[in-house]
Amino acid sequence: MPAQHARIQSIEEYEEAYRRSTENPEQFWADIAEPFSWRRKWDTILESDMVEGHNKWFKGAKLNITENCLDRHLATRGNKLALIWEPNDPKTRQIRYTYRELHQEVCKFANVLQNNGVEKGDRVCIYMPMIPQLAIAVLACARVGAVHSVIFAGFSANAISDRVNDAQASVVLTSDGLNRGDKQIPVKRVVDDALHHCPSVRRVIVTEHLGWPVNMVEGRDVWLHEELEEVEKTSPAEEMDAEDLLFILYTSGSTGKPKGVVHTQAGYMVWADYTFRNVFQVNENDVYWCTADIGWVTGHTYLLYGPLLSGATTLMFEGIPTYPSAGRFWEVIDKHSVSVFYTAPTAIRSLMATPLDNVLSYSLDSLRVLGSVGEPINEEAWHWYYTHVGKERCPVVDTWWQTETGGIMISALAGITPSKPARAGLPLPGVQPVLLSQEGKEIEGNDEEGYLAIKYPWPGIIRTTYGDHERCRQTYFAPYPGYYFTGDGARRDEEGLYRIIGRVDDVINVSGHRFGTAEIENAINQNSHVVESAVVGYPHDVKGQGIYAYVICREKISKEEAIYVEASIIETVVAEIGKIARPDKIQLVTGLPKTRSGKIMRRILRKVAEGDTSNLGDTTTLLDPNVVDEIIEGKK
Ligand code: WT7
Numbered sequence: 001m002p003a004q005h006a007r008i009q010s011i012e013e014y015e016e017a018y019r020r021s022t023e024n025p026e027q028f029w030a031d032i033a034e035p036f037s038w039r040r041k042w043d044t045i046l047e048s049d050m051v052e053g054h055n056k057w058f059k060g061a062k063l064n065i066t067e068n069c070l071d072r073h074l075a076t077r078g079n080k081l082a083l084i085w086e087p088n089d090p091k092t093r094q095i096r097y098t099y100r101e102l103h104q105e106v107c108k109f110a111n112v113l114q115n116n117g118v119e120k121g122d123r124v125c126i127y128m129p130m131i132p133q134l135a136i137a138v139l140a141c142a143r144v145g146a147v148h149s150v151i152f153a154g155f156s157a158n159a160i161s162d163r164v165n166d167a168q169a170s171v172v173l174t175s176d177g178l179n180r181g182d183k184q185i186p187v188k189r190v191v192d193d194a195l196h197h198c199p200s201v202r203r204v205i206v207t208e209h210l211g212w213p214v215n216m217v218e219g220r221d222v223w224l225h226e227e228l229e230e231v232e233k234t235s236p237a238e239e240m241d242a243e244d245l246l247f248i249l250y251t252s253g254s255t256g257k258p259k260g261v262v263h264t265q266a267g268y269m270v271w272a273d274y275t276f277r278n279v280f281q282v283n284e285n286d287v288y289w290c291t292a293d294i295g296w297v298t299g300h301t302y303l304l305y306g307p308l309l310s311g312a313t314t315l316m317f318e319g320i321p322t323y324p325s326a327g328r329f330w331e332v333i334d335k336h337s338v339s340v341f342y343t344a345p346t347a348i349r350s351l352m353a354t355p356l357d358n359v360l361s362y363s364l365d366s367l368r369v370l371g372s373v374g375e376p377i378n379e380e381a382w383h384w385y386y387t388h389v390g391k392e393r394c395p396v397v398d399t400w401w402q403t404e405t406g407g408i409m410i411s412a413l414a415g416i417t418p419s420k421p422a423r424a425g426l427p428l429p430g431v432q433p434v435l436l437s438q439e440g441k442e443i444e445g446n447d448e449e450g451y452l453a454i455k456y457p458w459p460g461i462i463r464t465t466y467g468d469h470e471r472c473r474q475t476y477f478a479p480y481p482g483y484y485f486t487g488d489g490a491r492r493d494e495e496g497l498y499r500i501i502g503r504v505d506d507v508i509n510v511s512g513h514r515f516g517t518a519e520i521e522n523a524i525n526q527n528s529h530v531v532e533s534a535v536v537g538y539p540h541d542v543k544g545q546g547i548y549a550y551v552i553c554r555e556k557i558s559k560e561e562a563i564y565v566e567a568s569i570i571e572t573v574v575a576e577i578g579k580i581a582r583p584d585k586i587q588l589v590t591g592l593p594k595t596r597s598g599k600i601m602r603r604i605l606r607k608v609a610e611g612d613t614s615n616l617g618d619t620t621t622l623l624d625p626n627v628v629d630e631i632i633e634g635k636k
Helices: 011-023 025-033 065-077 099-115 132-144 157-167 187-195 265-280 297-309 328-336 345-352 379-389 469-477 517-524 559-576 602-610 626-634
Strands: 044-049 054-059 081-086 095-098 123-127 147-150 171-175 178-180 183-185 203-207 221-223 245-251 259-264 287-290 313-317 340-343 369-373 396-399 433-436 448-454 484-492 498-503 507-510 513-516 530-540 544-553 585-589
Touching: 011 025, 025 044, 025 265, 054 265, 065 081, 065 099, 065 132, 065 265, 065 297, 081 099, 081 132, 081 328, 095 099, 099 132, 123 132, 123 157, 123 187, 132 147, 132 245, 132 297, 147 157, 157 187, 157 245, 157 259, 157 559, 171 187, 187 203, 245 265, 245 297, 259 265, 259 469, 265 297, 265 369, 265 396, 287 297, 287 328, 297 313, 313 328, 345 379, 345 544, 369 379, 379 396, 433 484, 448 498, 469 484, 498 507, 507 530, 507 544, 513 517, 517 530, 517 544, 517 559, 530 602, 544 559, 544 602, 559 585, 585 626, 602 626
Parallel strands: 081 313, 123 147, 123 171, 147 245, 171 203, 203 221, 287 313, 287 340, 340 369, 369 396, 544 585
Antiparallel strands: 044 054, 081 095, 178 183, 245 259, 433 448, 448 484, 484 498, 507 513, 530 544
């Protein structure tokens, strides 16, 4: 009998798996990797240097991840639904693909890529709405061995050109436009603006979605539907090395420029499949829905790769939770009999704020497992989700992970390991979390708090930051040599369950999306009125954290002028990064609290933004303590 992908089914099996994964990690992962389709097996399981940040998994193995996502299932699941697409407008047509159909679409798209000169190793940037062609495009890149770099379709033209240039992409995939609730956005026009500054791009392939007229640049732009007209329906998958690049995904850190997180073929595949299967406990006839956009890592690992590797049915939704009404999520769940549902706390909180009838008028009988991701889920949101969506019968898995970890690291396994409000829970097998003191000492025992780090590599660990390994080493491995540093603070409760507290660096988490304060400051400083700015996060009811910007202007600004200046600053941020990074509050100030060495004391700015000025701590080291009074007085 061929080896099967087993699943952990009891707490004892979890403990046994966890023990094996730490006692003999290599044998543990070799067993898990066995049942995939390999063109050639590995020579070594793991080569690791956690000081330099060099990790190689399954070295010497040859494979193609799409053979594992698609071809491998054809014999047994050819007619099973692989992908269900639910459009923005519920009155328009949904689209469904069986594994056989999806396989064919991916092969055809792969042929289009090759006909347009895409070769193994080329970087392809994808800036597309949540339509089936996006999922197909990503898989087609993987099939021909191109490195995909998906850019969330809410980013601005400037953000696109930065990413395209960093990756030196030769091809961009896009669409005419996108739907977002009752709005439509001319995506191709944004790409056109971006590409004025991107000499590496020689081809743009455009998917027709809204049927809008677009400007097609002669010699550069082609329509997907025309390219598809005469292609073959099959496409042999490119043979990839285990450590060849699979994708780049840009994410923000504490320094100004977003970095390209790199994941590779074999380790990511094994990790995506293992974590998906065990955390969500998906059965053969489940319908699984992850509401994340493919533009983020959650969409990569848990909308696309994880479910398809496991042979599950995955649902992809074009729209937003509040269109045409705040019952849309629940309507989709009933319509498609969704049994496993994975969303973000920010979505839950925004729906919680609407009348309860919006959820109570749906049956939600099909639901079996609920998931949460992207930011700490507060107890109130957890209880609302558990009670009104899960009807107190569905376990909630609060999954902690990061773009850099490739997949879920700390989470309950649904219905198996403990799940408590506001706790991510226990580490997955293969994950060895530790809490570190500021000096880098491991903190033993329970009921303790510290910096969250990981002591041993796992197959989905970040391989490098594209084009700049030093940056990867500096950010993740240099802070505590020998450990992967997460940038999060965490508490281990009395029972050993992990509770994630939040970032300990200059990163803010807005609606589950990461932004560096320096990145937003750089954007604000592009505005011609601005001399200097300082950005901090503050607690926000729906977004988790909001963006609070303190800005010093060149000239004195009257109250009347301030409205225009603030609007112009917001416009600048939207142009530099995108709407998702708009400051929620802007306060014009004449000075910032700086130490004598010129360092901004963000601690004080955070306190003021939070509205807690009772205890600002020691301000005696400030160059000019009066600035603080002015800032407190001017607070909104
Ligand atoms: C940061 C990673 C994980 C994919 C989506 C975000 C925060 C993520 C949780 C959670 C508390 C969480 C952390 C982490 N975070 N999940 N379940 N509980 N915090 O990926 O953009 O790479 O952000 O999101 O602060 O470091 P990302």
